Amino acid sequence: MSAVTTAVAKPDAGAVHTARQLLVRHRGLAKLVLLAVVAAVVVPMVNSRWGSGSWPHALTVDPSGSLGKASNWIIDNRDSSPVFLYFFGYVSYGVGYAVRAVYLVLLALGWTGVTAAATLLAWRFAGLRVAVTALVSLALCGALGMWVPTMQTLALMVVAVLASVVVGALLGLAGGLSDRMFRALRPVLDTMQVLPAFAYLLPFVWIFGIGVPPAVLATVVYAAPPMARLTALGLRGADAGVLEAVTSLGATGRQRLLTARLPLARKQLLLGVNQTIMMALSMAVIASVIGAGGLGDRVYQALSTVDVGNALAAGIPIVLLAVVLDRTTAAAGARLGSATVERSGRGWPVWAGIAALTAALALIGRLLNSASWPGGWTVSIAAPVNSVVGWITGHLNSGVPVIGGTADWAAGFTTWVLDPLRGGLQGLPWWSVLLIVGALAWLISTWRTALTAVLAMAAIGVLGVWSVSLDTLSQVLAALAVTLVVGIAVGIVAARSRRVEALLRPVLDVFQTMPQFVYLIPVVALFGAGRAAGAAAAVAYAVPAVVRITTQGLQQVDPGAMEAARSLGATGRQQLRQVQLPLARPALLLAVNQGVVLVLAVVVIAGMIGGGALGYNVVFGLAQGDLATGLIGGTAIVCLGLMLDRVTQPAAATKER
Amino acid sequence: MTNADSTTSAPVFSVRNLWKVFGPKADRIPGSPEADLSAEELRARTGCTVAVRDVSFDVRKGEVFVVMGLSGSGKSTLVRCLTRLIEPTAGEIAIEGEDVRGMDRAQLRDLRRHRAAMVFQHFGLLPHRTVLDNVAYGLEIQGTGKAERRARAAEMVEKVGLAGLEGRRPGQLSGGQQQRVGLARALAVDPEVLLFDEPFSALDPLIRRDMQEEVIRLHREEGRTMVFITHDLSEALRLGDRIALMRDGRIVQCGSPEEIVGSPADEYVRDFVRDVPREQVLTVRRAMRPAVAGEAQGGPALSPATLVSEAIEAVARSGGPARVVEGGRCLGVVDHQRLLAVVAGIETEKVAA
Ligand SMILES: Nc1ncnc2c1ncn2[C@@H]1O[C@H](COP(=O)(O)OP(=O)(O)OP(=O)(O)O)[C@@H](O)[C@H]1O
């Protein structure tokens, strides 16, 4: 950069000419030069006025006072203000009532009825294999002594998913039918999709307090966007030729929607339901922090006392639930495509049969007087697991010859990577951080994107959480680096070997269905609580997606180009370096973008296991009822997520989406 | 295929000075000086494309009216304007004297439901429905009862030769079979006019021929009026009672296949029909000359509609000129010279019939 600036500064005509050529040829360089010129003017001014340290105090506003007042007002008026009485109150009451009702139905069905219903539904939607999976999974939930919390989570999920699907489908319908609506919705949905789940909790607690209703509502807001997005895209993507044919037969608008557009979009609709369910589960578990209860709460309670055994006992049912729900809905979608199932005629007797069998089994359970899972059939894994964890702590944590120990690694990672990175970031002049963010975003995308990114970063400073956010950022960057190295390396190997890919696929499938929260359990067992553990969980959570995107990107490289390279006698390594990787560049950029989003999501949750930084601000705010701190932390997380997404999102991808 | 009464009855579609302009402020283009600019210039200056330009024609009852032209000449746009699937920019369209452009939504729906049905190049079938339900779809839209529409659909499926495949989905059919479903769907609503937009372009040549036979058979059996879009000249000549040739949105010539091939209106049309085997399109009516002394008595007798290729055979067999006879009256004669001139594409002065 400096070389170019001097070239421009020189009055020598020849040099200016070549510099201009250089700039015309490399648009990136041109942007950098422009930025450098702007910076050369602005920075000295800014510097003389506010200094070059951390974010200047003069530029912050402290909203905690007014936020505190506002939340006090809310607490005082929750029972008297008409807004609360007649709107939020009813919403809260209705949601709570619905969850209770579903929970009571699940209790009334008893373990026999619920297991029968789940198995039969899985069989109906997804076939025998998934039905067996469902049966075994539910039995395991019971055997682990987690029947009641599983039912609590399930009740919350049923209500949240139904609401998400309805809300999402309605929004998607609006976006699918109206261009203006679509243009308005799209950026909002795109942005919501990259924000960490943790950031959604606070506003609901603010208004509704702690409990099931805010947990459900936060879940709905988090899980509805994919449904809305896919519904809108599905409706808009309908084959224009088919729609024209339908119109040519004289169909009314409603007939067109009901008999053509919606059925044509049904694959996307089901995919939307699938994604919504998975996101809802992920959120329902995290929302235990705000009183959702159920399995998430068990994990949360156990983790807060580093009781890995109990955390695992509650974590396993979460994973099983995730797997069953994902397989059932995914298989239902796949079946639609094959179109072998004849729906008409055979439909209702099957449903009646399922209902009858469920009722019969529920009744049998009742007669045997065992509504909840029989106590004698449970196995407590907490004690043995904890002794294993004890053994790990004793033997693997440190002092293992040659390789050291897990705690040593964690300590090493903290001292040699996280601390210097955090120190370095916090030591940077505040304006240089903004400049770097702007430069990166502008290089990869448009000036608008760069402006958004810079404003998001500046907002963090203005909120007065600059150095805490840089702490979070340092964890994100460290985890991201590891994620990319591991993920891309594994992705390359998988792309080059069918056997490795076949071995990896089921593992990736399971990893990608697990809710973020669950990843905290094993890392606490291995690395203890702390920032390194959080980073490890983030890596574990983000690597599968990066591997998958890399593999797909490499495999989709034009076979013609590969053949040409081979015919020229390129070695395998040359093919990879000179053809595959450059051609797979868009996929790799996408992998970086996804990696950032996923890593951030887990890094902030790691605030619960000693990750500190912004995540801790949120947890602290919730635990101490200091909503101002929590809200500011949540807002900073949103800004950080926005900034990181914009910095890693290529312009082309923005256009395509 | 020619119907005797085709010239006397009222036209099914009557189109006058029809324009379709795509782009911003499209309604300002028709009739303005800009309309005479070349396509690129117009696009550069106004951002508009003229797809249909001042087109007028009549479709007579019972005829197969073919619209032919190269890709981008505006055929699809024109046929979609007929039922306002594309809203015309200017001009008049009447179906049996009723103004189509003035229809409100309900009337337009009624027109599409009962009077004109369309068959599309890319079929436009609903992938999630069975063959039978696809064919019954038009009736379902109209609100026909389930049993009735299924019975009628089954009849149509039979008619287009798909009996036995009622339960399949479009994805499980070949292209030709899918287009038969499209055809059956259009027939099921018993429309007055069938509109075809390049229905067989996506099919391979053998299947295409089959399907053309199918259309010819249907037309012969039912005498339904058809508007048929194609870019394939041989298809146009096979099917058309009359052909309208389009170029850059304009109709450059409209007439019977014989007129198009025998007397092209301009160089463009002449180029277009250059490779057509003329003896298989032109009739002796066009090739004959007045009989000179004695010729009106001897030699084989041919009707005026006899193709030149058949006349060649007759002349070659008899060794002398053949007479063209209509209603016992000798209109003229054809000899070696006249027939060869037709094959060679040499213009001869036409004899008034
Ligand atoms: N929706 C549209 N917007 C703008 N221009 C259009 C639109 N539809 C068609 N055109 C233009 O109108 C002209 C005629 O198109 P049309 O589809 O009618 O041609 P065609 O004769 O059917 O061609 P083909 O044989 O390829 O189907 C073309 O130049 C096309 O680019």
Ligand SMILES: [Mg+2]
């Ligand atoms: Mg066309």
